[in-house]
Amino acid sequence: MDHLDQLEAQSIYIFREAFARLKKIALLWSLGKDSNVMIWLARKAFFGKMPFPALHVDTGKKFPEMYRFRDHYGKEWDLDLRVEPCPPIDAVDPTLPPAARSAARKTEGLKMALAKYGFDGLIAGIRRDEEATRAKERVFSPRGLEGNWDVRDQPPEFWDHFNASPPQGAHLRIHPILHWTEADIWAYTKRENIPIIPLYLAKDGKRYRSLGDQDITNPVNSTASTIDEILIELEQTKVPERAGRALDHETEDAFERLRVAGYL
């Protein structure tokens, strides 16, 4: 078994645990490279068809390429796709800096979707290497009744035994690719021939390393126009993956505040 085989087997194990131990789960499909890998892994775990809904909490501000991708592959992959809207910006905490406030809309949209469907588990494609607060996450991460994350009181998690009993009305976040890195995602995408949104590949000296809302995501300088070139670029770069995400850089603790409140 090589490195990618090991990552894959571990993710499949997590998917199957989530499906066995929770009553009503959904996968959060952000349309990005990570959640596409997740869907692929889920189809491997369940032998072809993902047996729970793909939830897209739509800010309405994604790139047109992303919407085209969603509509095409939602059908081709036979997903039970649920698109849920976010509330208007006025409904969101005005003390947050602008980009964080914009991202917090998504948290509100997520809470509305949770209330609507009553999911007790949401599968999210975050990774430990993306960002420091995400590095602290558990694979099965309990959320409070308000969707909040108590980083100080996380239950122990070891030997692939997960805490899968959320209190009544609360939910769990499940992170099947927490142990992957950005380079792993690309190497696996290439090996498995998983479709990607072309915005990740360089055009006119720029490409997106991470895709969010149009107004708060910026491309990075790059000449990598194939996945192989992306992998070489990642070998050499020391620029963080989320450097193009405005909300990570507004204040020292803006991202942590968002996550404690229930952001991904």
Next chain:
Amino acid sequence: MNMIVTPTSPATPNGTTRPQVRIVIVGHVDHGKSTLVGRLLHETGSLPDGKLEMLKAVSARRGMPFEWSFLLDALQTERDQGITIDTTQIRFRTNSRDIVLIDAPGHAEFLRNMITGASQADGAVLIIDALEGVRDQTRRHGYLLHLLGVKQVAIVVNKMDRVDFSAERFKEISDEISAHLNGLGVKPTAVIPISARDGDGVAERTDRIGWYKGPTVVEALDRLEPARALEALALRLPVQAIYKFDDRRIVAGRIESGSLKAGDEIVIMPAGKIAKIKTVESWPLTPVSGRQGAGRSVGITLDRELFIERGDIVAHADTAPRETRRLRARIFWLHDKPLAKGDQLLVRCGPKESRATVVAIEKAVDPGELSSSENKAIGRNHVGEIDISLSNPIATDPYTENPRTGRLVIEVSGRIAGGGLVLSVDAGQRAVPVDIVPVESALRPDERSARYQHNGAVVWLTGLPASGKSTLAKALERRLFSNGGSPILLDGDTLRAGLNSDLGFSAADRSENIRRLAEVATHLARNGHIAIVAAVSPAREDRATARRIADTAFREIHVATPADVCEERDPKGHYKKARAGALASFTGIGNDYEAPQAAELVIDTSTRTIAEAADEIEQMLKTSGVLFDEAVDLAANI
């Protein structure tokens, strides 16, 4: 701005073969773990451009001297308290290894986080302050490394600058900790004198430690071996689930040890049922050929329909795990309330869960104390050995034989409260499964159903004593037989006189009674008969087990005659005896009957005749595909 360590690209894209090892750095609080991590990142060139300068600037702004540990203190909350709360994973490279470094907090308050981190590690670095020497948390972490099964442990004696790089002081600490670890069966791979702050011993043997001839920290990490070879051990495939998304019935799980391939003779433990692997399923290409080894998540199909459930273990018949209801484990305890004799728990062995009772506690100690006295209960952050009695049989191995299946976790109120190693297993009385060779029937199911004009089924009548189950069962039996069918009555009381005469009325015995009834009934149903089971079967969980065993053949009928009517009927005099206190564990006068929530049919025998009730059952069997239409038409014409 974020104070994060951005990993340089660590993966092994395009299939390069650098081994990846996961290590954890543990030790007493303030002995310098985070400083060592910061220094290691710097020495291996893993810091992003400008990060060091930025951190120095932030320190200046806060009016504090720069500390290497700031690199890790990524969260605002941590910087406020000055201690590391949780495990953070950081990656860097040595000459021949990709290292994933899991930082684990030393503060006693956060032992659960230390365990979360250390449980994922292939190797560990135990750090000791040269000035303070071995402290309680040093010993505790050493003990936990042993319990977590981390065998490669390097010791670093830090802050050598504070003891003038004294070789004597180094030897003193080295001897003490080596003796402690040897006592636990852990042999340190190296003991290294360092100053994490100044860099001595981390990547370089400086003049100040010129007397030391062993490896530096980076060299020691470079020699760590990746995860143990599990493929050489006996096959253990714990079942996570059985999927029936299409016409395949796939048994899914991860191979924890050993390997398997299509055609292998296997045994399902703890039930001891034998089968052959028909195919190994996958996606997008399926089936896959060739041997699948430890670590793979797989799905298999079998050559026959067996009742298998989550938590069962698929093994090879000649190297099966032991089946037991009782085992001894060495555990660590993380819950606020101490673990005491008699406590009821939930035990998990892989995907298998079972209720359990602590029947004995021994050697309950604080592993941080030098010579601590034994306690009766296992306190928070302490360790001990426990004997537990399980309400369901499980299949497991002692950890010395299989490090993956020989471990368990304990849950209290839905939260993991402890875990540990299986020391020994009281094996059950089961016959050695290799001698069992099931013989399949000579007849096909459709041959039988053509004669009987019905499919096989398990008609399960549940309800209070004297609710009319047996009367109804006999009426149904007569009617189906008159129509040319093949009904067979399995009465709970009748079977207790023979097959189940070894069982009493405890919850565990009642469960076993139901399981046996369900197995016999299912065997009859598979052979085309309609098994009519009349049994109080008060526990919802037990009936759910019966439904899982009989699967699609199961038809549950709740005989919901009101309790006062049942008590008034009392044909066997049981209610009278129970009221007089002469019949313990009698279902009926207490509230211990759990009514079905989704029975195929509910019948109140106080409001209709037995013939009317039998009509309703017949109709249900017809609409749910058990009885063929022709048979019913024929009956109408007689």
